[in-house]
Amino acid sequence: MINNRKLLITLLAVCSLYFCVHVINNSGTPVFRELQQSGRNLAALEANLDNGPLVVQDSLLSAEPTRIFKNSPISVPNARDASPMEKTIPEKVLDIIKCMDKPMAAKTQQRGDYWVLYNYITPEKKFRCHESITYTTHADYSFMDNLVPLLDRWRGPISIAMHAPGTDFQNTIDSIAYLRDCVDPLVKEYVTFHVYFSTKHVPKVVPKHNNVLTEPYNCSLTPPFANVSSDQMYKAQKKLLYPVNVGRNVAREAAQTHFILPSDIELYPSPNLINKFLNMIADNKGPLLSKNPKVYPLHIFEVGGNQQVPETKTILKEMLSNKSAIPFHKNLCPSCHNIPKAKEWQNTEETEGLHVFHVGKRNGKYIHWEPIFIGTHNDPLYDERLSWEGKSDKMTQGYALCVMDYDFLILDNAFLVHKPGIKLYKKDSRRATLAAKTNQLIKKIIFPELKVLYGIRKGCAV
Template identity: 35%
Template sequence: MVVNAAVARSRYFPLLITFCLIVIFVALHNIQTVKIENVERIMLDVGNKLPGAYLRDIKINTSNEIFCKLNYGLPTQLKYTKNDLAGSPELDQDSPFQVLYDVIEGQPRQIDPGVTYATHLTKDFVMYLTEVVRQWEGPISVAAYVSDGDPKVILDSILHFCYCIPEMYKISLHLVFRKDSHPSYFSIALLQPPDTCDIQNLLKTNSDYNSLSNNSDNSHKKDIKNWYPINVCRNVARQSAYTEFILVCDVELMPSEGLANRFIRMLENQRCVEPNCDRRVFVVPVFEVATSEDPPKTKKELVRLISLNKAVYFHKYSCPHCQKFPGLEQWKTSDPGEVIKPLLSVKREVPYHRWEPVYIGTKNEPMYNERLSWEGFQDKMLQMLEMCLANYQLLILDGAFLVHWPGIKKSKRKDEPWRAPFIRRNQGYYDILLRNISGKYPRNLRCRSKR
């Protein structure tokens, strides 16, 4: 019996081993399948959060209708001469930059609120326009810097949007060039009407944008001679607006729900009767949220994310003084209801003398100093100093906000060594410009520069 049992075990042992291996293989396969599905789901979630991802679900109009008002031979070509180019708003012909205005011309409608979203971009960030046009109800003025003198990538992308997004009627587009980057006569062939609204093909041709999904930064590769003229672009976008009120901000800033319409209703209900109404602007607080979250549309959503440590005021970790505004804690706990209204009226004085608020104003405010670069920091500081010396009131809006997309920045910008030559360059101009501004106004010790 013992012998027979041993024989039986030896006979069935290979079968048992085979069965165990099959079980292990199936288990490992299932685990691997789950892992792959999780990775695919994560990749899909990431893809859905990239600017313009929603366009994959938009159907192209078979009639090839275009929603933009185009100039200079668009959409099939861009064609202009030196006579079409203008100097920059502040420095005019003394500027190293030239502007081709109204390449795409906005189309005003009576139902649109009278506030323009004035912004700037390069080809790296052109995809954000798809989000701005669907979230901002009013006109949009865009100054696009063409660093290499060839606007084809920018125009191919924006024309793609013009075929797919009806709200593109709001867009005015102006191109900013270096004087030494392009010939006086220019003509290029452009994108034909797209077969689909999905922007994947555009992404494949724009390696800078591909890096956006990896949250990488190629700024350290910048040439000191080819600095980003952020203030030229701000001035171009602002001066080109055809509404009285203008929000000058970066294209990555997504507005809260109904911001433009609610702002206009606020003005209608709270007419200013004071003698210095032309010396006031309306501050729109700026926040940033975790990459796992969609930009909130309402203050209730934003405050919930703040309570979960998934949202903070803009640049809290990378530049704490830049966007921390007076009354921040009061703002977080107040309830404006469904309207926008002023929370506080403040001045940009000590201890908020390094604050660089984003605000709704007019063309009457001082221009941005066009000799200062984005790479060298403090590019808005002198404009804010001048507004302080000119005794501007800053009304902080409750019920309105902007959200920087994507993610919360943790690294301090001043620790980036590649910026050193740009900082020195800005500092040289800064000292000269500071003396010029200070000489125009009565002395006010509470109005300080960055120091």
């Protein structure tokens, strides 16, 4: 009887031990399994479980850190353990796009014929790769009056590359300081500034990134970008071309988020676009499930100089009907922004949220379409041999997108509006000459390269 009792106790002890080990291995320490699977060494953990709470942060785990509490083998479930109904929108987005966070590090680096100061002036807010969309853009300091109205509608991260050769550099820094200290706290909160200039036009003094804005700006001073004329700028005095695609690529590559909106600083987005877009991505339905690479183009419009930028599609439709708004570049290059199903889009009523209105392609009558779209870091970059003055600066990227069979998922309730003022055609002989030279460069050198690198597809053209 005694031997049987001992045997029973032993069996119960073994079963209890097995049960505990099973619980710990299967639900108690999922963070350990994740760390082991990702090749991380547990010795790198900076705290001991007996010494208080331990926080392990990893972009592959969740939007929130997993906490292991003192004297407890049980952890709070992370985003990947939660059921779909329990997950937040950012967690659902992370599950779908599976992006990786990257550090926002300041660095000085040569890029072809340019020096680039990456992350030269950084914002207070930082975003993980799945938490937002970054509006990426470019400018010189004469365009800085657009930043606040852009930011007021965007309310999210902006990555901007500033062209600042020679004496334009100090005016650029002063303009940034004025906007951060004197105009709108959103600038300091959301905007990352990169600075670039030609190796032949290096400023006389370039402070290190941690010494560039050490003193508050004197807000009684007039900002350099106020009423500046182009002939006052170093760039104009030296007859420099504006390297638009260098700026586009610098701002894009430095963006912290997976989704990016490469655009121009004078194009203001419809409000609340970030939240609506991420909700759509989290739903992950219909055309979003296509295996083709995809981008999300936005309709673009111009409004009269005395008009307010419309807040909603409903207001925009009214302005289109009374001619106080027109499609972008209608008077300059209609085919460049002739977006598929444009008339149908304008006749469709506004709805809640954001959805794919139409899946288009850059071929047929849209063969020279220059879409502006929400995309990702996987999309082709812009050719840095092309300048703003020479035009056609986005055409080569458009060819690559076409050959790679991209789907253009046109959004129904989102749009961009240019800074108020209808554009009219003005004859510019210097720019016409540069455009002719650019066309020859594309035809004889760049296009043959693109055919080798990306291939050819029927219906695709530069």
